[in-house]
Each structure stands twice: as structure tokens, then as C-alpha cells.
């Protein structure tokens with residue numbers, strides 16, 4: 001794993017010393033900012049083995065938009081009062097981590113090496129304030145598909161439950177960044193949904209309980225009459241890199257893509273629904289359940 005630290009008095013991570021060390025536990029003060037006040041951010045990106053059929057004839061690895069991941073962390077760090085690595089530092093750190101773990105990159109077509117960047121307020125702070133020291137860590141693990149696919153298909157379509165009680169984010173909060181504090185509060189909704197057989201839950205806006213926002217860690221798209229729509233950002237939805245890539249690809253192929261409010265009726269009457277995210281890639285949604293009724297999106 002890659003570890004880099006900066007302390008009070010440093011200019012953020014500028015000139016910070018970094019090292020690659022064996023994957024291991026880290027030592028933290030019980031009084032650290034991250035443990036007491038949740039000052040932390042996660043990231044996530046995948047690395048693939050370059051296809052052997054690649055026209056360039058090159059072998060090696062393909063990183064999916066690492067610069068965008070670096071920027072996503074910078075935006076989050078600014079919201080959480082933390083210094084962040086520069087784009088160059090971040091990308092270089094990802095590359096070093098991949099090379100150090102190269103034997104764990106799955107064979108082509110068999111999954112990916114998942115890279116997890118973590119930025120935490122590691123210094124001790126008792127009064128509620130930004131921590132005096134920050135640690136940037138990247139660790140990696142090989143992964144297969146996020147949702148299990150059937151033998152015939154690359155991706156299995158998933159069943160989603162619209163969550164009516166809990167909300168993931170609220171206006172003015174941190175829903176628009178990958179703050180670690182966004183995830184534990186919705187574990188309950190996710191665990192309950194999974195126990196009822198749903199792959200994930202969909203969150204509604206916390207004011208009107210009428211506009212669909214996203215799933216636990218993926219963005220949402222609907223297709224109706226050939227046009228594609230995705231909920232627009234208002235600080236309560238994570239601006240996913242897979243989302244922006246999907247919008248770009250769809251527009252390049254001539255589809256109309258709208259970023260707008262998507263109400264629950266739009267969702268339930270859509271021709272197609274899919275989720276996007278680093279973990280889930282692009283996953284088709286077969287059914288959406290809302291107020292006890294199951295709506296079918298994909299022909300079974």
C-alpha cells in the first residue's frame with residue numbers, strides 16, 4: 001500500500017514524503033480526527049489488464065480516468081477541510097500501487113484490480129476542528145463482478161427497492177462528495193433491502209420524497225422514448241466518473257441525454273433503467289419496487 005502524510009505547518013501534501021509498504025494495520029491516536037469526527041474521504045477506481053488484442057500491441061495495464069478520480073478527491077477534501085494530493089501525486093501514487101501489486105491484477109476479462117484511495121484526518125484533535133495531520137493511503141484488491149451475473153450474461157439485471165424512510169443526503173450536506181460519513185448511515189436501508197432480496201436501494205430526495213437521486217454507490221439513468229435522462233446534481237448526488245463517461249459516450253453516439261429532476265413516476269414508467277458506478281460498471285435494472293408494488297423495466 002502507498003502511504004503519504006502531511007502535518008500542520010506543511011503546505012498540504014506539497015513535497016510530502018511517501019512510501020510503499022506491505023499491506024498492514026495502521027496506527028492511529030484514539031483522538032484522531034477521522035475516528036472522532038469522521039474527517040475522511042474514499043475514492044475507488046479499477047485497473048484492467050490491457051487486452052492482448054490491443055491494436056497498439058502494448059501489454060500492461062489500463063487505468064480508468066485516474067485524473068478524474070484525483071479531482072473528485074480534491075473537491076471532497078475542500079468540503080471536508082482537508083488538504084489533498086495534487087493530480088500528479090494522486091496518479092503517480094495509483095501507478096506505483098498498481099505496479100507493486102501487479103501480480104494481483106486479474107487476467108483479461110476476469111475482473112479488475114480495485115484501487116481504494118483513502119484520505120483521513122489522522123492527527124489527534126479533541127476539540128472539534130480540522131485534524132493537525134493527514135494521511136493519504138492507497139490499497140488494492142482483485143475483484144470480480146459487483147453483482148453476480150448468470151452464466152449466459154456478462155451482467156445480470158438487478159432488482160432495486162425505492163427507500164421511503166431513510167435518506168442518503170440532504171441539501172447543504174456532503175452527499176455530493178465521497179465523505180466516509182455518507183455510508184454508515186444508509187447501511188441499515190441497504191441491509192434491510194438485501195434481506196428482502198434486492199440488490200440495492202434507490203434514495204429519494206429528502207425534501208419532497210418524490211425525486212429519485214441515486215443508489216448507495218451508483219448513479220441512475222432512465223431511458224424513455226429513445227431519450228436518456230439522469231438526475232441533475234444539486235449537492236445531494238455524487239457526480240460519478242462513470243456517470244459523466246456514460247453521458248459523453250451516449251451523446252457521442254447521438255443520444256439525447258438530459259440532466260434533470262427525475263421524479264418517481266418518470267422512473268416507474270421508463271422503458272429502461274440502469275445504474276453506473278466504478279463498482280457496478282453499467283448495470284441494467286430489471287425491476288423497481290415502490291410502496292409494495294414491483295414495476296418491471298426489462299422484459300423478463
Ligand SMILES: *Cc1c(COP(=O)(O)O)cnc(C)c1O
Nearest residue numbers: 217218219238240241242277278
Ligand atoms: C462512488 C459513488 C458513485 C459512483 O461514482 P463513480 O465515480 O462512477 O465510481 C455514485 N454514488 C455514490 C454515492 C458513490 O459513492
